[in-house]
Amino acid sequence: MSELISLTIAEAREKLVAGDITSVELTDAYLAAIDAANETFNAYITVTGDKAREMAKASDRRRAKGEVGVLEGIPLGIKDLFATRGVHTQACSHILDNFKPEYESTVTQNLWDDGAVMLGKLNMDEFAMGSSNETSYYGPVKNPWREAGSNSALVPGGSSGGSAASVAAHLCAGATATDTGGSIRQPAAFTGTVGIKPTYGRCSRWGIAAFASSLDQAGPIARDVRDVAIMLQSMASVDEKDTTSVDRPVPEYEACIGKSVKGMKIGVPKEYRIDGMPDDIEAVWQQGIEWYRDAGAEIVDISLPHTKYALPTYYIVAPAEASSNLARYDGVRYGLRKTGNDITDMYEQTRAKGFGDEVRRRILIGTYVLSSGYYDAYYLRAQKVRTLIKRDFENVFADGVDAILTPATPSSAFAIGDEEMASDPVKMYLNDIFTVTVNMAGLPGISVPAGLDSKGLPLGLQLIGKPFAEEELFQASHIIEQAAGKFTPEKWW
């Protein structure tokens, strides 16, 4: 059984095609693994075992008839942010208590249409607001990685912490995730998995609980570059129900893996060399540069001068959009309701009880920066700085750079309950310092494991591409994967 769950999506596909295994066997193996380990990790908040077996049986029947989708029979975990018809969908918030949508998100529908099997819903930071999965109403997720010689629990990163941990612990073959400021790439880096945030508009946002609409994008987390390419192939689409989804064909992502990067120009931005960056991260970045040089790519030093302003810009734009998006949770149409003296009191009590600390903090910030008299000073200025951040990237790409190589995170995974992070929200926000620029500019970014630090924890490198150049990112990140190898935590659970 445990052999089945160690297969990548591509390997499982091969065995399914050959008739060596069935989707039911594969699904049962995952359900058994979840049953044995979920209490340890808290990665799944709902396991849909019966539904999974039904979907797996249906998949096997389709296969027998020769109908085979690109994810036929592959068991996946779904982040709780995605609406799944009739199944727990709460963005890991108390305010959506008992919410079971009557509809399916476009991304998950695409996966089911391509034959995938749903194992359950995955833990995450409440409304995707967090970098450690600790803001979830359902409690923190444990990272399958631990420091060498230590039993202390580490965070898997966030907000897609359940997605990353379940992929790393082999509790699903791959998982959906979303990324507003780094929520796919940071947890992928913390767990030795691969995650891509595609270009804004590549995946439909329909049916994904909105956090910051101009930044949110769905993407996959999986065990290697090929698996992530296979998943994105299915998730991406143009959708009439999301006017920001972009009308262009989805390329054959898998086909570009293995192509040479000879002659490719890889930019290395000097602004990402920040004060106090651990030596291990500097070393892994340098190693990445060497790998590309060895593979025949041209390394160019570049400058993205507005990099340091990306995070403060994010902490105006994202809360502003969130405060507007989260206005819909009022205790009337769905979820939690707390009674009050009158309707306004009912709203206020419901929202105070239903939202956790971090969500309330961001709603307050967002409401403040959008409030009368402050709009120009905060929101309008931030949107102008955002134009400058995007222009930095455009200039570099216009100079012929094909992709940009940076570290994915400023540290490896930290402890659950880290006191410094808990007492200072800004310190927690700094986790996204290398990833958030990509969301501000709407670009695609992939995080690939590149090595272990001195504590034995995985570190990721990030590649940033031109708009809709996901193919080049798969092509280029495969170089890192081949040179670094893959990283699997030693099983202690």
Add this chain to the structure above:
Amino acid sequence: MSVDIDTVKRVAKLARLAVTDERAERMQGELNAILGFVEQLNEVDVDGVEPMTSVVEMEMRKRADVVTDGNKAAEIVSNAPASEDNFFMVPKVIE
């Protein structure tokens, strides 16, 4: 710019979030820390810079102005904490 406790309470009211005095005080500190952090944007020269409205250059797609969905009142209220005859129920608002 830093906010005082009355501003925190006023903004919380705008956001429809009930706050106790004790919580308002804590939030004041957190808000000021975040506002202090974003203050650095004031050093950026944004003269003549257009504010970003969309990261992807695209014309907004518009669908045909026709009915594409509907007749599902029961489904729409199915998740409501209180409903009757396919209406959402709220506390009395008109005396």
